[in-house]
Amino acid sequence: MMKRTVWLLIFMCSISLFAQEYFPSNSGVIANNTNYTALINAKIHVSPTTVIEKGTLLIKEGKIVNVGATISLPSNTTKIDLNGKSIYPSFIDIYTSYGLNKPKRATGNLPQYEASRSGFYWNDHIMPEQDVMASFKYDDKIASEMHKLGFGVVNTHMPDGIVRGTGALIALNNNADNSMRVLDGETSQHLSFNKSVASRQSYPSSLMGSMALLRQMYNDAKWYADGNVDTRDLSLEALNKNKNLPQIFEANGRANVLRADKVGDQFNIQYIIVGGGDEYERINEVKSTNATLILPIDFRLAYDVDNAFLAKTLSLSDMRAWNQEPHNPRLLAENGISFALTTHGLKSKKSFKDNLMKAIESGLSKQTALEALTTVPAKLLGKSNEIGTLKAGSYANFLITSGDIFDKKTKLYENWVQGTPHIIANMNVKDIDGDYNFNLAGKVYDLTISGSISKPSAKLISGDKELGIKLNYSDDWVTLTFKTLDTTKTEYIRVVASATDSNSLNGKATLPNGNELSFYAKKAKKEVAQDKMDDKNTESKPEDEPFISPITYPNLAYGFSEKPKSETLLFKNATIWTNESDGVLKNTDLLIKDGKIAKVGKDITDKRAKVIDASGKHITAGIIDEHSHIAAASINEGGHNSSAEVTIEDVIDDEDIDIYRNLAGGVTSIQILHGSANPIGGQSAIIKLKWGESADDLVYDKTPKFIKFALGENVKQSRSRFNVRFPQSRMGVEQVFMDYFSRAKAYDELKKSGKPYRKDTEMEVLSEILNKERFISCHSYVQSEINMLMKVAEQFDFNINTFTHILEGYKVADKMKAHGVGGSTFSDWWAYKYEVNDAIPYNAAIMHNVGVVTAINSDDAEMSRRLNQEAAKSVKYGGVSEEDALKFVTLNPAKLLHLDDRVGSIKVGKDADVVLWSDHPLSIYAKAEKTIIEGTTYFDIDKDKQMREAIKKEKSTLVNLMLKEKNKGLKTQPVKKKEKVLLHCDSMDFNTTEKK
Template structure:
């Protein structure tokens, strides 16, 4: 028990008694609130003495004194004499720490309502809210958590019991979410609980409860937030419009900026936005940051990291186990090490209880993180100093220093030690009892005497709620188990001494003496009852457990990317000499027999016979064919959460570059098909879709490293039934256009607006609002961005060529274009390229007049022609698709091969770097087992920039190794279940393969394909 004394002689007995009865309740009254009864303004002065005080991480004082005056800390030191007027609380053997701070919580505010999904729901084009708000409901910076805050006594008690004293409470709704509040868990009136009304500005990629259809994709969310920043900058310089949302957006820019994401790649995406607008977000992550730790470190961002580690999977059924991917299994194992990875990388982070299914999992999970390598010092800082710093309230909370709020916890032992008990959590000088101090104080050895048994030693061990005890006489050390039950200060015990027929029952209580005593009554079998006592004689020393190697720490390695076929170390470029191959140059030299190709520093250094190079890795390619890597002009792989922003007719502001997914296994699979470069396009739901991104298939690299640096920008346009949404049902009868005539008008209107915008923006007078949608169209007018247009029907293709001619822009490529044979001469006259399918036809109304001779006929009319995939599976066989054009039309082998190499390189304006085997070009090279146009040909090795990212022989080793890794992890899961750990059902993580017509995000329950 804590020992309490008063340093005022005249009131030594009376005042403590009064305090215990009246103090806490009466002193909760606030300054501006009326009191029903007599005012009680007694000073609340406490001296906590003889404690081990950890004022902050790394600062520890033995036998220290903490002085509290009302709500504030008066002093913290090691030898402070207690001034008169202070209630003294003796904490000998106890510890004092700062109360914890949760930097991300939804405490006291309503949960976000489920947002509308895109799918077949009726379209909502602008805000449905009444008032002078912005046009999009997902942008709601005018909301304030403090306006919605109402303290929740039950939730507050749960948080206080585990040590929290203050939390940042956030409204998790929308993309721009408004301001958060810093609130105390004091349990007083709401306005007293609010410490800082507006402590941070918050953002996310989740549109939340917004009814507006836009955005329906991740790239749309990013574009909307970027546009909002530019709109807010313009708004701050004009006097023409009042916008409550933009007004609030600007107001919060001087607050700490917070961004919530749920995936490591989203951390990188959020940071790109921050850099664009000279911000530094504090990013609340999803807990898988270790998967891209180098890139996380490079952001310079501070993180808020959850402790919601995945439960073990139940894999007793081997069929259930097969549902789990390698990534799921490895994340289960490595997630608890995430804080350790961050600490080792010197990434500053706070820890949060947010996301836990049960708040009681907080301490077990935190101790697990420590077991997995997180230091106790960093753990303490991540729950005290760091969140205070991130919130800008280090002057108020986070450490125990003079003048700060009296927020501290009293514990039985070192905070992170197994079995430690949090006794009390003082918040703003008010005591909250988390656990009765007596309960945690009874462990130890006690001297006692029992008539008929003799002088004895009673040992009480275990931990709170699960006590264990045994007793032995001093003459006979044989131990007898004691059944013990503790309820607060009361305890009952019973035991039958070994070797006797006696039975003893004890009812006792814990005294407030030093040393601690247990006093009560002893009952014997014959009904005799006598006084009994036991005196504390020493600490409980647990019997050392047999040291067993902790298998849970035999962790697997992080792989890049974090999915099947990932590797522990990124491959690097080496000097490679391919000898004696059949080399398809795609140049004037044609196909060379018995030739060599030298790859040095990522470039093709030599092509010819008899080449040599010191230190080169020589590969005998006798009987093999060497070609340039395949280039897919029309692909939808390697993107995250939505290929279509199909909510508006013109979405030129969205960018595939923002949503590149480096973890897509299709990158690896297509390398196995000889593909080295892919043009990733927006879908075909809009007349003017999003900006595309050219990538190289550098398997394992982060998203930014996949991008084909220095290449021209492109954008996706579309024609046909997808654009007018004729196949979307009645719910889609709102958005313009609804006819093919309307599609034409969209183009005319968009480029007319772009021309006017260009004139105004070039004035640079600050009066023209920056418009990301029109910026992209101006780039087209300025020949800095180029059009790839989804197309089928001749009449529409003619229409767009006419619009382009009349409005002064150029079409670079018609893709799909299965009726290209009808107007190839007109395309050639305008230098418009055509990317098509080899033999797709009659799969929908628009392609009834498609023919397999299309590519041949366009090529012979002088159109730069390519065969594209538009499909992740087809892209693995583009070599065979090119070969079909030999059958349908009679192209030569060299001409056919250019359809998937040099020609798409020309379309994409990168033929100076890729598409052929030529000295000086990028070393994007494939070694084939046979003629690459043969159905028997396999890509044995695929080099990108001279780095071997695919090797058939090494793939066999990877498969074998990862099969063993999965077996190891499954065995570990079975062992974990055997230990009694809570498990979850093994559920296969759904995946989606995107096509032009795919709607929604892959994480949306009602996503569908409309093909």
């Protein structure tokens, strides 16, 4: 009792001594201790690369005065002995919305086309003027949660809008006011691809629309900065004012990291980019951005695969992601990509530590982890002299731990922010966590204690029985109460023991009958298996290494372990459909070399060639789909009636499995068209289906420029419940074209005059049409509108290139021929909406016979895999020859796309884009055995069989690993079947930014 009284007096004195340092005064004003405080005898991690084994940290008035192994201490110094403990710099989270409430979502049903604000930018989603401090409110509760994770400073911003305004750097000091906590009220400028929830302004309604808006915004900011605008624009003023701040862009995924960097590069801006954890899939591309990443570590849980039927619905890509995501930080570090870590994206911040440990277990070095939480974020914000290290002059932001901060058993005792300690756990209490053995009354017990410093609990087992137990721990004394082994009685044994050290408990046990026995429990030494006691430096056996799914290109089923390469190939004795004047050649050889068609003829030899026996088989040029919507993350920008400024090239999805499926159908090239939400749509992407290559590498080099226009029901919103946007009629559609081309003509004339002009990305594209540098592919059905658009084009002295769909083309084929426009149609679709009621299956044959360049397209991810069969229908409906029918899906679409000098036929010098068919290429029995693009085999039917077996084996391995996770008692997530969404002309993506 005397001992406790003395201890209490000492404690009260220490409270008195530190009162001004720890607690605010009654007036609410913080009176910091003006004395020095020295933390001595600690292992001090001054920085991730500098450690002092027995050091002293001297602080005063919230700053570090000195740090070292031997430093002289002023006379008015309070010493805190941290012998056996460690000090680390407090962590920094550079990407949070701490202290901010989410903006209220705008109400209303009808779309809004104009901005709701005056004096600001024309688009509500651009808000660089937004000042984070205007709505900031310090939150003690969340700050305390962050303290427990080791964070002392956060950078916060309002996560709403495409341009979101400035961020602020906040010290998580619960015992201060904002004048002290706010280290910098304007640290960073924040951007994203996501619209503001506070506005209903429709534009942009797509990912590609967001990219186009950012480009126009930067153009406008320069025009404004150069003094060319008389009216004040508070948004552009703020944007120009903030341009020298670090620019932080929230991408949330590997594909969007590259898209954000693409926009930044165009305007010489190097963004700091918030990733999504999947950057490992395209590590070289991510590295080429030269961006520093802010990296969430939101690793997904294993899936609950007990139900074998549901488990079969799991995609390999999702299963791999669970297995591979924890390795992302390591792989980035190994490839020299700098990153900061953040709690952003976590449903519960409590999972941050577990995920961080998982990343370290997956190979992330502890030094890199510490850098990512301290020096890297400090450097990104330009605050290296203030935070991130424990160097003299920095804020006194540090952690006191029981040891290595990245060891699971290490306890975090205190988190000091600006010299103010925030107590996480009492560091003067002995840590008694561990496994103990003891004997009592002839019985052997195993005792496990955990959470002894903050929230003690215990588990007791004797034999094969677990006994109910209660534990209390205070002032180094333990009390245990547990049931006896006699299950016929409800009796208890009580223990009072002293924690004389951290390895044993000494005391008395009182039995149910009142007898007292000596109690002694000692920590059990963990036995190490003999095969683990060999030389510690010996590398683990391969079978002991954890399984890591291979990263493939692309990183999903049917991806390549290595990107395929061009080969010299010699096909012997094939039937070759040349699509040239030579016609169909039987028993003929084909030599492919350096990605080109080198020779066509008989008895060709080449010693370096890989010889393929094609006897009884057919070779054609690769199929070309003039109208497709696969391989894109976004199809429509419907926020305006013209979206000429957007481009599908911005949103190519190089991981779309339909690329591989189309290869299996002999397709080698496609035009990905914008949808038909508006009369003037977006720019096309013309790509080769080089499965495994990056999005940019799919696009044709020196690609012809195309844009999508649309007519009819879709653009006048016949089937929309929100039909309030102009135009609302077919004659209104004509007026849209007249208006925009008149504006484009005036814009082009001003540009060519040499006078100053505001760069307008939309007008730039429309001017290219007037200058015959860009071609129109137009969605069309009704003959009256087809005639109308040809007349509009002729009025502005250009031609429409292609009418796609064109199901009434047979009515106006002569006029199309005279205008010089081609037709890309369906083989036999009709009656799926009112304006196609007059469609006939003879349409393609009639246009072809009149002399219109005619193609068969898909507009559908499923139909595109059998375009050879769609072309064959014109043999039946209209008597088109087999050779001409094949040209409907090979040479003719190549002509429509202005690519017939490169693809579409088998001719020496053209790109080696060819297909080896098992049978007649127009037969329903024909299978594409090899699909080759520029001499590289991207689909091989035999390799496909091998891949299927490999996929089956890998999925089985991953299922077993997930079952082990569940059996260990770890959390899992339910399997949810995902249906692949097939995009069409009318598909809208509503400005989402998923990870693809």
